[in-house]
Each structure stands twice: as C-alpha cells, then as structure tokens.
Amino acid sequence: MWKVVVGFIIFAGLAMFALMNGGEVDMGGEKHGADAVHAPAEPAKKP
Amino acid sequence: MATIKENAPMTAEEKKVIFSSSLGTVFEWYDFYLYGSLAAIIAKQFFSGLDEGSAFIFALLAFAAGFIVRPFGALVFGRLGDMIGRKYTFLVTMLIMGASTFIVGVLPNYASIGVAAPVILICLRLLQGLALGGEYGGAATYVAEHAPANRRGEYTSWIQTTATLGLFLSLLVILGTRTAVGEEAFADWGWRVPFILSILLLGVSMWIRLQMNESPAFKKMKEEGKTSKAPLKESFGQWKNGKIVLLALFGLVAGQGVVWYTGQFYALFFLTQQLKMDGATANLMIAAALVLGTPFFVVFGKLSDKIGRKTVIMAGLALAVVTTIPVFKMMTKAVNPALAAAQASSKVTVTADPAECSFQFNPTGTKKFTSSCDIAKQKLAQASVSYDGIDAPAGTPAVIKVGETVVSTAVTPEDIVAGKAAAEKKVADLTAASPADAKAIAAAGVAVKAFDVPAKAKDAVVSARLGAALKAAGYPAKADPAKINKPLLVALLFWLMILVTMVYGPIAAMLVELFPTRIRYTSMSLPYHIGNGWFGGLLPTISFALVAQYGNMFQGLYYPIGIALMTLIIGMLFIRETKDVDIYASD
16 A cells, blocks of 8 residues: 555655646646637737 | 455465556557647648638547547447456556557658658547547556555555656656657657657557466456457446446546646646746746656545545635645746736726627637627637626627726737737837747747738737737737746645545546446446546536636636536535445355
8 A cells, every 4th residue: 555655645746846836737637518629719910 | 365464465376467457558658648749740741731711620630539439448448447357458558558549659740741651640549539438447447456455545546646657758758869860850750759759659568468377357257158249339328337436527537637637737827828937947836746646646645545435525625625726826826916906906897799799619719709799708818817797789899998998809900910010020020139039939920920811910919019018018929038937836726636536546446436347348448438528528628718708817727616616515415435345245
C-alpha cells in the first residue's frame, strides 16, 4: 500500500509542478455539441 | 463462491485484477481530458473549413458521441459481457477505445483531405463513445466478482481513483509536449503526440488484460449453462429487474452524477466564468483539491464495507443538498469579494417583453438566442450580475438598468460602426503600450473581428455598453489575484471533493450488488451512463439556463440540489442496503 501512496504523491506532485509552471490547459473535460466543433476566431492583424 | 477476508492484505492476483480493470478507466479519463484541453486545436484542425450547415450537423454528432452513444454502448457491451464473458468484452472495449484515440493522432486534417477529416474524426468519437459505454460496468463487475464478499466496496473504489490519474497523465503529456516542441509547433502538429502516445498505454493494458482470467462467477455460471440468453430483455423487459434499474438510476446514480459534476466541473466553470478567476489559477486550485480528495474514494469505499453503502452515499447526498449553496457563496467571497460587494450594493433590472424571453437551454450549442431579452439576460448571466425582471409591453426592446444607468439593447448600423472604431482604437492603444500585453491584444483583436459578423456585431455593441455600465457600478472585470483567499478556496473545493468521494466511492459495489450475475453487466451499465452522462453531463447547460432565467448566479445550483434531493428521497425510501448481499445467491 505504501508504494501506491508514494507513487501517487510523486505523480500528483509532478502534475501540480507542471501546472504551476504555466500550464494552460482546460480541466473542464471533453466538449460536446457546438463547443467541440467551433474553432476560435483568429485575432485581427495589427493596424 | 464468495470469500471473507478480515483485514488481510490484497493478494498479488487481486492487485492485478484491480490494476488491469482500472487501466481501461485511466484511458477513458485520459481521453476525456485530452478532448477538453485540446478542443480548440482539434476544432481548428478538423472543423474550421466547414460551412454553417455542416458545422451544425457535426455539432449534433459531437453531442451524440458524448450523450447518446454511451448509454447505447452500455447496452451493446453489457449484453456481450453477460453472454460471452467479462474478459473478452473488456478486451474489445479497450481495443476500440485505444485504437480510436491513436488514429486521431495520425488522422490527416481538413486542409489535407477536406471534409473526410471531420467525418472520420466524428466516426472515431462515436466508436469511442460506444466502447466507453461498456468500460465502467465491465471494470466494476470484474473487480467485484473477484473481491472478497466483505471488501467489495474497498476493492471497487480503486476504479474511481483512475479519473484523477487519467487527468494528471493527460496534463503531464500535454504540458510536457508543449514545453518540448513550443507553442506554435504544438498547435500545428505537437497536439498529435498525446494521442499517439496512447498506443503505449493501450499496449500495456492489452498485454495485462490478456493474461487475466475470466471472472470466477461468470465462469461457473457458464459451465453450468446458466448464462442469460437475452440479457436486455431480462434486464429491462421484466419488471422485477427493470424496477431495480429505475431505482438504481433515480435513487442512486442521478444524485451521484450531479454531485460529482458540481464538485469537479461546475466548480471550475463557476470560478472562471462567474467569479472571473484566471484559468491557470482555477485549474491549480481544483487540481490541489483533487490530490487531497482522491484517497477518500478508497476511504469511503472501505467505510461502506463496514457501515453500509446506502449510509455513506445517502449521507453524501444529504450533505450536498445542505451545504452546496453556502459553499459556493463562501467561494464567491473568497475569490472575488468585489463582485460579492457589487452584487449586494447595485440594483440591476431587465425590462423586457416576456414573449421575447426564452429559457436558454442549449445542450447542443446550436440554438441561437437573438431576441433583445435573451441577449440582455445572457450578457448579465455571463457577467455574474444578479438582476430582477420587469415585464414590458409587447414589442418593446429589452432595457437593462444598472443603478440609474440605462443600457439599451436596440442597436443601429451607426452603433456598429462606432463600436468597431472604438474596438480598433483599443487594439491600437494596447499595441502601443509598453510593455505590450500579447493576450490582451489578441482578445481585443477577436473583439474587432466580431463587428464584421452581422450576427455577432449587435452582441458586441451591447457587451461594450453593458461593460461600461457595470464597471461604473463597481463590478470587477476580473478577480483581483491579491485578494483571493487561496487556502480557504482549496478547503472549500476539498469539501466538494469529499462529497464526490462519499457518493462515488461505494457506487460501483452497490450497483454490482443490486443485480444477479447473469444480467449484472447490462443492468448496471445503463443507469450508470444515464445518471452520469445525462443528469451530470447536462448540468452546465441546465445551470446556465437557470442563471439566465432567474437572474442569480447561484440559481444554477438548484438543479444539482434538486436532483440530489430527489435521489436522496427515492434512495432512502426504496433502495435496500446491499453490503451483506450474497451476489451469487440468485445464480
């Protein structure tokens, strides 16, 4: 059991570390419907 | 058949059973989060060339892949699992899921093969949804049928911990790849790596699962020729079983689904969209609560072996009913006190023709709510503003009043020209500023583009007017990072996670124990996927519609509270305790 606990702590620690170092992800889970097929608009070019 | 083990450590064989079963659910969750984090990139790669009509059809199909195909998969693979065996069904679901994920990674995009690209992608997602429908029921059944009779709660609860593992694995692979190849290359081709790497997970899982034996309960039943010839008919066509399926759905899983979605997904939505917290910090806070909460799946699974599954699950539901609103109110004060103060001090009203106001329930995301009332309410809900509705005579365009400031929703072509000019000036000002904020420039650029699309231009003008009025009334555009009480926020999110673990930890064991071996896989899979997929999965869209309808950002919480209360009442009255049930008694 202790091996599982240690493994989980290391694994979770790595993920938290990655997140803290500027990891921009969406933890809201998979998108459905229009959200899944809608590509975000490109920003306008500099004037 | 069933063994009893008091506090003996798990055998190597039992560990292997749990590990091999859980790997499939790790896969499931790995995919779930990949499709979330990479949604924008995938949409750009596969759907950006589509016309409006085709995009509409693909949106409906993407909805079907998540919400309709899974329960169907539960029936297809549940039936197979009850007829030919858990082990082989399990292998098939894993193979389909893993192969679909891998193929997405090597699939040419729209620019290369045109409309065939989104067609193949949607087919893969439908296939994956089908396989997913059979995965959880198989894992729960397989583990429970190997577990000692007095430790089924503990053994099956390990399956639930895989959601966190799948999330962290996806985070590590995505962030690792992004760091290694750079942002531009990641958006171009690097996003494929997490999908392609899944082949390793598939290889290991298949190898381990091939070595596993059939569940002893199923093997015995097969040897005695007692397997069901028509599991679907037996499960749903005979009232004595059909009744239990309905009770499992309305007295257990529906409530579990909404408590889970509220604690993990709606909380994130609430932090970022309602409380205007930046996405990176909100994700970090949720991840911290997940890390702290995950071991409690096993704690409550184990506790359910001692004091009963029903006791633990019903206590979790009752606590969710009582504490959800206070917790979200405390969260508001902890994250965005300025918003809480503005909500309390400024009076906002929407005066509109009631015939123009819709209930903005939009599960597929394909409906357009374009009346002035709908736009006004949408904007206020998105800005987290509490408001009162006032009826106006028929045909009157909606008017928003923030304190004494009137915000009209009537927009003329001149307003659009002026709005676009103002937006362009903002881009120019931001570009000239030193240091330039690239994100703000990009966001302002997207705002300028909105004025070129007629359907969005009206929306953009109203947004700009409302934004100015709300700013004057003290509504903050963003949560101030210096004022966020992070320890309190993590504690509140942790509490929500505890509720999730209370209702989710013992659920697999309880579902398994409700049904006889011959129809177990079929009978438990369907309510699980309807409860989680429909009652839980539709939570964000139903909650948003409630917020827009009633003018209060906490109103959306009455949906999960209502479902949890319904489940609590039905569960307390009609669900029997199952922890001491001999799951082989009816074989």
